[in-house]
Every structure is written in C-alpha cells, then in structure tokens.
Amino acid sequence: MEKIIAGIPVQVNEEGYLTDFSQWNQAVGTELAQEASIVMTPRHWEVITYLQKEFKNDVPLSIRKIGKSGVVDIKEFYQLFPMAPLKTASKIAGIPKPVSCI
Amino acid sequence: MKRIIILGSGTAGTMMANHLHHRLNSGEWEIDIIDERKEHYYQPGYLFLPFDIYDPEDIVKPIKDFIPKGVNLINETIERIVPQENYVSMISGDHLSYDILIVATGCKIAPEETEGMQGAEWQKSVFDFYTFEGALALRNKLRDWEGGKMVVHITEMPIKCPVAPLEFAFLADSYFKHRNMRHQVELTFVTPLSGAFTKPKATAALEHLLEEKHIKIESDFAIERIDNEQKTIVDYGGRTVPFDLLVTVPTNKGDEVIARSGMGDDLNYVPTHKATLQSKNWPNIFVLGDASDIPASKAGSVAHFEAEILTDNILHYIAGEPLKEEFDGHANCFVETGNGKALLIDFNYTHEPVEGTFPFPGIGPLRLLKESRINHMGKLAFRWIYWNMLLKGTHIPFVSATMSESGKQFD
Numbered sequence: 001m002e003k004i005i006a007g008i009p010v011q012v013n014e015e016g017y018l019t020d021f022s023q024w025n026q027a028v029g030t031e032l033a034q035e036a037s038i039v040m041t042p043r044h045w046e047v048i049t050y051l052q053k054e055f056k057n058d059v060p061l062s063i064r065k066i067g068k069s070g071v072v073d074i075k076e077f078y079q080l081f082p083m084a085p086l087k088t089a090s091k092i093a094g095i096p097k098p099v100s101c102i
Numbered sequence: 103m104k105r106i107i108i109l110g111s112g113t114a115g116t117m118m119a120n121h122l123h124h125r126l127n128s129g130e131w132e133i134d135i136i137d138e139r140k141e142h143y144y145q146p147g148y149l150f151l152p153f154d155i156y157d158p159e160d161i162v163k164p165i166k167d168f169i170p171k172g173v174n175l176i177n178e179t180i181e182r183i184v185p186q187e188n189y190v191s192m193i194s195g196d197h198l199s200y201d202i203l204i205v206a207t208g209c210k211i212a213p214e215e216t217e218g219m220q221g222a223e224w225q226k227s228v229f230d231f232y233t234f235e236g237a238l239a240l241r242n243k244l245r246d247w248e249g250g251k252m253v254v255h256i257t258e259m260p261i262k263c264p265v266a267p268l269e270f271a272f273l274a275d276s277y278f279k280h281r282n283m284r285h286q287v288e289l290t291f292v293t294p295l296s297g298a299f300t301k302p303k304a305t306a307a308l309e310h311l312l313e314e315k316h317i318k319i320e321s322d323f324a325i326e327r328i329d330n331e332q333k334t335i336v337d338y339g340g341r342t343v344p345f346d347l348l349v350t351v352p353t354n355k356g357d358e359v360i361a362r363s364g365m366g367d368d369l370n371y372v373p374t375h376k377a378t379l380q381s382k383n384w385p386n387i388f389v390l391g392d393a394s395d396i397p398a399s400k401a402g403s404v405a406h407f408e409a410e411i412l413t414d415n416i417l418h419y420i421a422g423e424p425l426k427e428e429f430d431g432h433a434n435c436f437v438e439t440g441n442g443k444a445l446l447i448d449f450n451y452t453h454e455p456v457e458g459t460f461p462f463p464g465i466g467p468l469r470l471l472k473e474s475r476i477n478h479m480g481k482l483a484f485r486w487i488y489w490n491m492l493l494k495g496t497h498i499p500f501v502s503a504t505m506s507e508s509g510k511q512f513d
Contacts, residue, residue: 063294063324063338064258068368074324078338084296084322085339099300099397 006031017090017097021055024094032092036081040092044080047072048093055095061086062098104131106416107190107200109180109359111137111165113145113493114391114405115206120495121413123170133172134198136190138179140165143234144488146402149266149438151237152244153277160485162234168493180207183363185384202386202416205365205372207357209262209392209400211236215353216257218328228328228348231270232262240349244277249286250346255335256293257325259300261354262392262400265447267291268298268308269438270349275315276440290318292335292343297321301454304447307471311439354400356393371395376451377427379412386419388412397451398431406492407432410503432505434460436481444477446470450505456512461500463509470510 003012006027011019016035018024029048033040050071054061063086067074081088086098106122108115119135126133147161169175179193189199211232213219219228229243230236254271261267271291278284291298291312298308298319312319326338334342335350356370365372365383373382374394381387390412391405398404408429415425431451438444446468447455459466467476491498 062258065368074326074338078324078340082339087296087322 015097018094019096021052021094028094029092032094036088036092038081038088038092044092047077047080047089051089051093052095055093060099061090104201105199106131106133106202106204107198108133108135108204108206109183109190110206110208110357110391110393111135111139111142111169111175112206112208112391113402114208114393114409115204116142116165116168116493117406117409117495118204118206118390118412119169119173120493121409122416123173124495125413125417128172132174134174134176135169136176136178136180136192136198137165138177140177142168142493144485146263146488147485148231148234148237149269149273151234152231152240152270153273154241154245155273156485158234158238163489168489180359181362183359183365185363185365185381185387188386200386202388202419203384204412204416205360205381205387205389205393206391206405207359207393209354209356209371211352212355213350213352215355216325216327218330219350219352221328221330223328223330223333223348227333227346228330228350230350230352232266232351232354243347247347249278249283251288251290251344252347252349253290253292253335253343253345255291255323255325255343255348255350256295257351257353258294260400261351263435264399264401265299265435265437267293267351268312271317272311272315272440273438274349275317279441288318289316290320290343290345292320292323294324295321301449303457304455304471307445308437311473315440354392360393367395376431377429378415378425379408379429380415380419380425388416388419396429396431398429399433399435401433401435402488402492403434404432406498407434407503409495410497428504430504432503434501436477436484438478438481439473442478443473443475444481445473446477446480448505448510453505453507453510453512456510458510460509461506463506465509 002009010023077085141162142165144161147156150156181191181193183190189197191197225239229240256267278287297305299305323337326336334344336342356366360366360370372389374389374396376396390408392400411429418425434448436444449455458470460468460470
C-alpha cells in the first residue's frame with residue numbers, strides 16, 4: 001500500500017515496513033523514527049547505516065550478530081531503539097522486517 | 103574402493119546410511135558412519151518424558167540396531183574435519199580420508215551462552231528439556247512440585263523443533279489440570295519473537311490456544327541474564343519476568359567439531375545451498391539435518407525429506423551430473439495441544455502453514471492447523487513410524503519430499 005512519509009509517497013507493507021528500499025531517504029527515516037517515538041541522533045544513524053549495509057550485502061540480521069558487529073553492543077542497541085530494537089531499527093532503516101527462520 | 107563418510111548417527115545420518123546402502127554399489131563404495139555415542143535418542147520423546155507420558159526406555163535404543171550391515175559404524179569422537187585435504191581426524195589420532203563427506207552432526211543446547219543460566223539454580227529451578235538428562239531431571243522435579251510461577255522460555259532463534267516450547271506449555275496446562283493443581287500454577291510463555299510463532303496464520307491459531315488455556319505470553323523478550331537470587335529472567339531492555347520454575351530452551355548451536363574445523367558460521371552451522379544441500383564451500387561435502395544453516399525448521403521431518411533428495415543428489419554428483427535443486431524446505435509437524443489433542447502443520451520455504459486436510463486433499467484424515475484427536479493419535483503413532491520406518495529410510499506412504507499445495511486453503 002502507499003503511504004505519504006516526509007511528503008513523498010512510498011510503498012509499505014501492512015506492518016509499515018518499506019517494500020522498496022530505493023524510496024528511502026533520511027527524512028523518511030526520521031519520520032518513521034518519530035512514529036516510534038524515537039528522536040534520531042548521530043549514534044542512531046550509525047546503527048541504521050550499518051543495518052542498511054548488511055541488508056545490501058544480503059546478510060541476515062539477528063540481535064546476536066549486531067551484538068558482535070563492533071558497531072553497537074546489545075545493551076546500547078536497546079537503549080537506542082527500546083522494546084524490539086531490531087524490528088524498530090529495521091523499519092526506520094527502510095529494510096524488511098528481519099525473519100527468524102523456523 | 104571409494105569411501106563416503108557420514109558424520110553423526112542421529113536421525114539425519116542414520117537415514118542417509120540406510121538410503122545410501124540401498125542405492126550405492128557395495129563393490130565400489132565403502133560407507134562409514136561415525137558417532138561418539140552408542141545410543142540413539144528419539145528426541146521428540148523429550149517433550150513427553152517430563153510429564154510421565156513416556157518412560158526413558160521408550161526413547162533410547164542402541165545406534166547399531168539402526169545401521170545396516172555393510173555400513174561401518176565407527177564409535178569415535180571426531181577431532182577435526184580437514185576439507186582442504188579430504189580427511190577426518192579422530193581424537194584417537196586415526197585419520198580417515200573420504201571421497202564424499204556427509205555432515206549430520208546436528209545441533210545442541212549451549213546454556214553457557216546466557217549469563218547465569220548454569221548458575222546456582224540450574225537443575226534446581228532452572229531446567230531444559232532439550233537433552234535426555236534435562237528432561238529426566240525436570241520429570242523428577244515436576245513429580246513433587248507444588249505449584250507457583252512456571253515460565254516456559256525460548257532464549258534465541260533458531261532452535262531445534264521451534265514448536266516444542268509451545269507444546270511444552272500446552273502439555274503443562276493439561277498435566278496440572280489432571281493433577282487438580284492448575285489453579286496453583288501461573289503459566290507464562292516468554293519468546294524473543296513478536297508472537298507465538300513466526301508465521302502469521304499459525305501464530306493466530308496458536309495464540310488463540312494460549313489464551314484459551316490461560317497461558318500468558320511475553321513476546322519480544324531478548325534475554326540478557328538469569329538472576330539466580332531474585333529468580334527472574336532479565337532482558338536487554340531491563341524487562342524482568344519472575345519464576346519459581348523456569349523451563350528454558352537455551353541457545354542452540356551446531357557441534358563444536360564444526361567450529362574446530364573452521365567450517366561454520368557464528369553459531370557453528372555449516373553454510374549450505376538450500377535447494378541442493380551441497381556445502382557452499384566444498385563440492386564433495388553435503389550437509390543435512392540440524393547441522394546446516396538453511397532457512398528451514400530444524401526438525402526430524404525436514405531431515406527425512408532432505409534425505410530423500412540428498413540421496414538422489416549424491417548419485418548425481420558421483421555420475422558427474424548436475425544436482426537437482428529440489429529441496430523446498432518442506433516441514434511437517436504435529437503440535438501437541440494438550441488434553442489428548444494435537445494440530446498438524448505442513449509448510450515450506452515459501453508457503454506458511456494454513457488450514458486444510460492431509461495427506462489426502464479434501465479427505466484428510468488429518469486436519470491442518472486445527473485441533474483434533476486423530477492428529478494426537480498421529481503424533482503418538484509417529485514414535486513407531488520413527489523407529490520402524492523413518493530411520494530405515496522407508497518412504498512414508500502418501501507424503502512426498504516436496505510440499506503438496508492441494509487440500510490447503512491459501513488466500
């Protein structure tokens with residue numbers, strides 16, 4: 001479905017994740033963060049940039065991997081993006097919801 | 103004489119030994135299977151052992167009873183695989199070279215990954231049921247437990263048999279009801295996922311059952327540590343859940359031998375092509391069952407379907423033919439829901455579990471994603487099928503290695 005974020009129409013799925021990463025920009029990310037009551041800081045953006053880089057390289061993301069990435073430890077990751085940090089951060093980053101395989 | 107070595111004689115390795123024994127020319131190929139243990143454990147039985155539904159002797163049998171004559175069973179610990187030079191070295195110092203290697207070393211719990219898990223309360227009020235010892239210790243605990251807060255908990259994904267923790271919670275509800283003490287037990291299900299399961303339709307069905315059985319769910323819980331003094335589990339966000347009895351599924355990891363051999367990812371799973379089951383790094387190494395990193399369930403049914411396809415692929419590989427890209431992630435799992443009922447789910451990489459009938463479209467007799475008694479009979483009958491058909495590589499009638507889409511209600 002289409003949604004207007006930061007003044008531009010973007011495609012999102014029923015849970016609000018962007019379905020086309022090319023439509024993402026920092027203004028879109030900032031607005032998605034606001035929806036999650038998060039005020040972005042340079043530290044937040046560092047993490048977002050890391051997630052986007054992993055996504056582009058087809059690396060599946062998990063809390064464990066992020067904790068071992070050297071970019072951020074799990075404790076800080078939770079402080080930056082409270083409650084469900086990987087899901088919240090993925091949404092802000094404009095990448096798909098992380099899948100936990102079964 | 104050429105040699106094929108199978109590492110591990112669990113569900114996956116034993117099935118491969120049986121398949122290959124039937125299909126390979128014994129004058130040309132020697133088949134060896136290596137395992138450090140002497141007993142084969144029926145792992146689905148670990149779910150029933152704590153509730154006194156199965157006895158230990160129902161679920162443990164000698165490995166050698168299931169390995170065909172003509173296959174060499176080697177009872178040794180593997181020290182290292184050296185894929186660059188095509189050999190395996192044992193702790194005893196022996197080397198064994200191979201033409202083809204099949205890795206079926208499985209996965210197991212790693213409670214040491216979580217701070218405090220193996221602390222003062224381990225096997226006092228903190229238990230696992232993913233090992234024979236853990237399930238048995240939990241049975242003994244439950245026999246005289248007087249009630250309180252029981253927390254059923256998943257540490258992180260992926261885990262072996264991802265529905266087992268839910269089944270445990272359902273069976274616990276049923277067990278306490280039968281003992282007339284359900285009112286003395288507060289049951290909570292704690293998961294790192296956002297809901298009861300990963301796939302939407304099954305999540306809805308399973309969450310409905312949790313509610314019906316008055317089992318509370320705490321989702322999105324990523325455990326940081328267990329506080330043994332306060333008897334709480336604490337997540338990275340600072341959220342705590344108190345327990346009197348914690349039944350946890352610790353982090354699951356592939357075998358240490360994979361790490362020692364430098365062949366795995368950060369959880370010791372071997373990178374594997376998901377449709378052919380060939381290792382991504384070495385063409386003469388194949389991986390099946392829980393040892394691989396493919397995005398399918400870590401479950402016996404998956405290993406069974408993989409074994410049928412992998413056997414064909416090994417024959418193709420030997421003949422120098424292209425491999426079949428056929429494995430679709432097919433899984434078929436009974437989910438015990440307590441009170442003598444179960445539901446059945448059938449799914450693959452691309453199709454989530456939905457409602458329908460199985461295995462005969464429109465007829466059943468098994469119902470998909472709906473509770474029924476006959477599904478429960480199916481689950482109990484499965485133990486006989488496992489020991490007598492599955493391990494021997496006998497094809498299960500009417501159930502194909504790839505998932506069938508007929509008889510299912512897709513949107």
